[in-house]
Amino acid sequence: xxxxxxxxxIYGQSLLTLGEMYPxxxxxxxxxxxxxxxxxxxxxxxxxxxxxxxxxxxxxxVAAGLAASGKIxxxxxxxxxxSLKACEQIRTSIAYPKLNVKIVATHGGLDxxxxxxxxxxxEDIAIMRAIPNMVVIAPADEVSxxxxxxxxxDYKGPVxxxxxxxxxxxxxxxxxxxxxxxxxxxxDGSDVTFIAIGVMVxxxxxxxxxxxxEGISARIVDMHTIKPLDEEILLKSAEETxxxxxxxxHTVNGGLGGAVAEWLGEHYPIPIERIGLKDTFGESGLSxxxxxxxxxxxxxxVEVAKRVIKRKQxx
Amino acid sequence: xxxxxxxxxWDLVRHLQNKANVIRRDIVKMIYKADSGHPGGALxxxxxxxxxxxxxxxxxxxxxxxxxxxxxxxxxxxxCPVVYSALSRLGYFPREKLWTxxxxxxxxxxxxxxxxxxxxxxxxxxxxHGLSAGVGMAIAGKLDQKSYGVFVMLGDGEMQEGQxxxxxxxxxxxxxxxxxxxVDYNKLQVDGFVDxxxxxxxxxxxxxxxxxxxxxIDGHNIEEIMDAFQKIGTIYGSPSVIIAHTIKGKxxxxxENQVEWHCKTxxxxxxxxxxxxxxxxxxxx
Numbered sequence: 001x002x003x004x005x006x007x008x009x010i011y012g013q014s015l016l017t018l019g020e021m022y023p024x025x026x027x028x029x030x031x032x033x034x035x036x037x038x039x040x041x042x043x044x045x046x047x048x049x050x051x052x053x054x055x056x057x058x059x060x061x062v063a064a065g066l067a068a069s070g071k072i073x074x075x076x077x078x079x080x081x082x083s084l085k086a087c088e089q090i091r092t093s094i095a096y097p098k099l100n101v102k103i104v105a106t107h108g109g110l111d112x113x114x115x116x117x118x119x120x121x122x123e124d125i126a127i128m129r130a131i132p133n134m135v136v137i138a139p140a141d142e143v144s145x146x147x148x149x150x151x152x153x154d155y156k157g158p159v160x161x162x163x164x165x166x167x168x169x170x171x172x173x174x175x176x177x178x179x180x181x182x183x184x185x186x187x188d189g190s191d192v193t194f195i196a197i198g199v200m201v202x203x204x205x206x207x208x209x210x211x212x213x214e215g216i217s218a219r220i221v222d223m224h225t226i227k228p229l230d231e232e233i234l235l236k237s238a239e240e241t242x243x244x245x246x247x248x249x250h251t252v253n254g255g256l257g258g259a260v261a262e263w264l265g266e267h268y269p270i271p272i273e274r275i276g277l278k279d280t281f282g283e284s285g286l287s288x289x290x291x292x293x294x295x296x297x298x299x300x301x302v303e304v305a306k307r308v309i310k311r312k313q314x315x
Numbered sequence: 316x317x318x319x320x321x322x323x324x325w326d327l328v329r330h331l332q333n334k335a336n337v338i339r340r341d342i343v344k345m346i347y348k349a350d351s352g353h354p355g356g357a358l359x360x361x362x363x364x365x366x367x368x369x370x371x372x373x374x375x376x377x378x379x380x381x382x383x384x385x386x387x388x389x390x391x392x393x394x395c396p397v398v399y400s401a402l403s404r405l406g407y408f409p410r411e412k413l414w415t416x417x418x419x420x421x422x423x424x425x426x427x428x429x430x431x432x433x434x435x436x437x438x439x440x441x442x443x444h445g446l447s448a449g450v451g452m453a454i455a456g457k458l459d460q461k462s463y464g465v466f467v468m469l470g471d472g473e474m475q476e477g478q479x480x481x482x483x484x485x486x487x488x489x490x491x492x493x494x495x496x497x498v499d500y501n502k503l504q505v506d507g508f509v510d511x512x513x514x515x516x517x518x519x520x521x522x523x524x525x526x527x528x529x530x531x532i533d534g535h536n537i538e539e540i541m542d543a544f545q546k547i548g549t550i551y552g553s554p555s556v557i558i559a560h561t562i563k564g565k566x567x568x569x570x571e572n573q574v575e576w577h578c579k580t581x582x583x584x585x586x587x588x589x590x591x592x593x594x595x596x597x598x599x600x
Contacts, residue, residue: 026458050454050489058447058481065451068429068437070382071458073451088441089478093448097429097438 004167008106010142012037014149015074019045022072022153028063029076030056036076036106056081060089060103067099072153078112079105079121079162083128094158095133102152103160108138109249110277110294111164111199116284121162122277126254128160129227135159135180136227138248138256140201141171144224147178155180164249166287168199171222183230185237189219192305192312193237193244197223197256200247200275200296207301218305226256234263243312244272245305249296252276271311273304327370328537334404335365335537336593339566341400341413343589347581349417351425355576356470357397359501359534359561366540367466368401376406379433385463386452388437390445391470391499392426393578398435399423407434443476445469446496450486453494453554468497472504474515480525486554487526495547496527496556499534501563503574522556534559567592 019025019041026048033039033051042049052059056077063073075082082090082105094101105124112119128136137152137159139145145163152159171186178184186201187208194204201222208218219241221233238244244264246257257274264272275296282290291297319327338361346352368374372385389398396416403410408422416423422431426440437448449467456463473479486494498518506512515521522529528550532539540559547555563577564570567589581589 026454047458052481052485055481055485057443057478058450058485061444061447061478061482062451062454062485064444065437065448065453066455067451068448069452069455069459071451071455089444089447092441093438093444 004169005142006165006167007139007142007145007163008035008037008165010145011104011149012040014146015041016044018150018153019048024070024072025074025153026050026066026071027074027076028052028059030054030059030081032077036104038076056086057089060086061093063101064089064093064097064099067094067101068097072100072102074102074104076104076106078119079108079124080119083121083124083160087127090158091131095131098133098157100156101158103158105160105162107165108162109164109198110282110290111166111249111287113165114284114286117281120282122251122282123254124162125226125248125250125256126258129254129259133158134227135225137161137180137225138197139163139224140198140222141168143170143172143174143176144178147176148180148224151178151180164199164287169202171201171205178224181225181228181230183224183233184222185219185233186222187218187220189217190241191217191243192309193219193221193241194247194301194305195221195223195234195237195244195256195260196247197226198249200249203296203298204247204301206298207305210298210302211305216305216309223256226259229259229263231263234260235268238264238268238270242270243308244270245275245301245308246272247275247301250276251279253279271308271315273308275301275304328541331365331369331537334369335362336566337404338365338397338400340590340593341403342396343567343581343586343593345396345399345413345416347586348414350580351417352396352580353393353578354567354570354581355503355563356391356394356499356501358565358567358570359563360394360397360468360499361566362535362537363468363497363499363540363559364397364401366537366544368405370541371544372466373463376434379407383461383463386436386449386465388439388445388449388465388467389427390439390467391442391473392440392445394470395427398427399432402432402434405434408432442470442473443478446479446482446486449494449496450482450489450491453486453491454489456493457491463493465494466497467494468499470504471498471500471502471509471515472512474498474518475513483522483525483527490552491554492551494554496554498556498558499561500558501561503563503572503577505577507574519558522558526553528553528555529558530555531558531560534561535565
């Protein structure tokens with residue numbers, strides 16, 4: 001269970017099978033097919049692979065035209081270029097007419113290798129979440145990618161699927177069912193709930209184990225679909241643990257933490273703390289070093305959880 | 316035109332001129348009734364749109380989503396009254412709907428909406444987007460071995476958008492000879508003459524350098540427009556662009572070449588003048 005694998009590799013492998021299952025799939029890339037792992041699809045299905053060079057706005061616009069003609073385009077690039085450089089193309093040409101385009105964005109968050117701020121998409125979830133008709137997904141591990149990718153292709157409408165660059169450990173058993181919009185309680189607990197996405201799910205798991213040694217019971221929810229948010233599991237966890245910690249490799253403004261805080265504020269106001277970037281850019285460095293620097297380690301998680309539990313008790 | 320006698324051809328030209336005229340009447344009336352809209356660029360495009368919708372394109376108003384239909388994308392989406400008129404006159408939706416355009420609940424939005432308006436093939440309105448969507452439709456046509464053509468009309472000011480050239484590059488790279496761009500070159504944009512705001516010349520050389528087959532025509536000469544589309548049908552291996560020299564506000568004397576008519580509503584008095592200027596076969600108002 002501890003073998004690490006990069007989710008983009010799993011995505012690239014999955015495409016080979018899905019390409020056979022779905023003759024309407026076409027794959028688009030912008031000169032980084034080795035990095036996005038679409039290069040193997042390109043070899044196997046050259047007639048259904050289109051490279052658009054370093055021109056992301058056109059690529060997203062072309063995807064709209066392909067979808068309007070019955071194709072299922074999977075558009076691949078780094079999340080920073082999808083969500084920001086081609087943001088308006090996504091918003092107006094894809095999301096507004098609800099075209100069946102799947103944007104698969106790698107290198108989300110600080111986890112981009114040592115390339116630094118220009119390549120770190122720390123606002124992508126917030127931006128995509130603000131666009132009507134858009135579904136936003138951040139899978140935690142390889143099983144999530146396989147299950148959710150199939151679901152994303154079966155779903156009719158625009159989807160933004162985002163993950164980081166580095167290999168991540170496995171969270172789920174191979175036969176785990178994962179559906180769009182249905183969060184998963186992957187560890188039960190009663191004192192506090194971690195609501196996490198992506199690589200943060202695994203860090204929350206480690207934190208929960210540390211806390212258990214101190215007699216603190218932490219629940220963990222994998223909110224892999226940030227939009228639409230699973231309000232049912234959110235309410236249940238809020239009612240049952242009365243304290244929430246969100247965790248994302250993203251700014252705390254407007255992403256998962258923003259979404260959960262908005263919902264709790266309106267429906268069930270309880271203490272919440274948000275782990276993520278606090279309105280700051282990142283910098284160059286290996287993701288494990290950056291995660292330490294920006295307080296994304298399991299020890300930081302424990303500290304934040306204790307703080308929110310204290311706030312709950314002080315009420 | 317093969318198979319046409321001189322008399323038949325003349326009848327067809329007159330028929331299309333009439334269509335362009337009634338479209339122009341609809342455009343101004345639509346904008347007058349909505350008290351909002353962009354007459355100048357819609358009027359400059361009317362002759363080309365009339366030839367496309369009433370002569371060139373294979374379409375079926377009873378089956379707007381027909382898979383084999385030719386596609387039209389109005390990348391200069393603000394000129395949509397010109398297309399709304401053509402669609403209504405072809406029977407895609409009742410003519411009365413024209414007078415609801417830009418109102419809450421209307422099927423005719425301020426800019427084209429493929430989900431609300433039967434016959435609109437692509438949602439547009441943000442300049443620069445349309446040619447990319449056309450590239451996507453043209454690739455899909457090649458993949459599905461369909462013979463449909465994809466027509467994309469762009470504005471001259473729109474040539475300033477970088478995405479247009481990204482799309483142009485990709486269209487010739489993928490040898491999309493089923494993609495036809497038309498530039499409505501009316502020489503004016505919101506802030507004034509295109510040449511003064513941000514020159515786009517040499518425009519023909521630019522398209523040629525991007526690997527496109529180019530043609531230059533008078534965009535108000537019905538016969539030249541018809542001939543251009545016919546010739547393009549014989550071009551293989553590269554996309555084609557028609558640079559159509561036009562007059563902004565064409566057909567309404569006081570709007571012609573006047574930059575303020577990019578986006579402006581005529582008064583009731585001016586409407587009378589418009590109807591005198593534009594005598595069409597259909598005089599119903």
